[in-house]
Amino acid sequence: MKGSLAVIWAIGRKDLLLEIRNKDVVVAVAGFALLVLVIFTVAIDLNQANAKLVGPGVLWAGIAFAGVTGLNRAFALEVEGGTLEALMLAPISRDLIYFGKALGNFLFIAVAQIIVIPVFAVLFNLVVFRWEMLAISLLTTIGFSAVGTLFAAMAVRVRAREVMLPLLFLPVVVPLLMAAIESTSQVVNGRSWSDMSEWLQLAIAFDLAFIVISAFLFQHILED
């Protein structure tokens, strides 16, 4: 168990180190999501009433779309540098590679949200700094990286990977997006845990189901 965690952390740390040096993914994800928010503040005539109505949807649609661009990078570097073969040669179980890469993706999307959510609060004039929001954000990011890491490893082998990843990723995460949007709209309307418990349970179920099934299926992607 301790050895497995060390392997996962080693792979995650490698991605993190790369990211700290070139800041590719976080800047791309945060920048894209912020632009979605800005475009919607122009597209919709915002006032106090409809900001609460459309804000949560715009926020999570933006993060989902931006997340796809980040996930696209996750395996692109490994394939371009030929380092995926090196990872596969390592005497470690394949699902640990999955967890390591998923850990990296989780951290990138989470850090991007630390930038995006405060800007969202400012642009839409909504109160979102609550513990509930932290839970929603964490659960959604776990689900995104669980599904996204699996699909990114698949899409990277297709010539049109920029097209393929969103087509695979977005429909599958729709239930998680619904959970994030609905509970965020409870948050901006000032309600608390009990009003969103069903959605949070759904998000937890989604995360657990896809962590288990993705880790299991991932070995079939790297099999050669």
Next chain:
Amino acid sequence: MTNKILNLFDPILIFSAALMGVALYMIFIWAPTETNQGAVQRILYFHVPIAWGAMLGIFVVSGSSIMYLWKKEEKWDRLAVASAEVGVVFGGLMLLTGMIWARPVWSVWWTGEAKLTTALILFFIYVAYLMFRAYFPPGAQRQRLAAIIGVIGAVDTPIIYFAANLWAQAHPPIITGPVADSDSALGSDLGTVLLVATVAFSFLFVYLVQSRYKIRKSEDDLVELKRASSASVMTGAG
């Protein structure tokens, strides 16, 4: 069983065509016109069997994807892609017929009802499945990765339905027309027609999947023959 792909004397095709004739007679002549919805209600006699076919397609894709990942036998992959293609066509027709029916009866083309949302998202997942196969170079790797999408779709289905249900509770669907909950007015007639039409469409589904499976097999055989002949030319030249 003959190897010909288009066999007009295929018993499944003959049975399906005959039953389709009976179903058409029952739908347009035998069945009485529903009092609340009028003639529009007859669309349901197509919509429900087609939706059943689409659902059958999803079941077969998930089942054979799991079997492929487990056994690694080509036949399961062929079955998966054949039923995915037929299933997506049935799914598209299901969405279309549903919308044509909903417009006069519910007064909207589309609404956030749980079954509708689920059907639409699943349709997109299986379109992505087919697109992925189209983009990916043929071989064992494509079959494995496509099977993964098939399994993911199956795992996602109950979660999508649960979420769509919860979502529809928070946002009640807009249904204002001469509402459709009076279906029971037709009683047993409705059930009989639906049953005949569903059996007819099921056989059509089986026939189409079977034909697509055979085409797939021929394609694979052709690739194999080409590889063998080019290999023999190479050794002959060397």
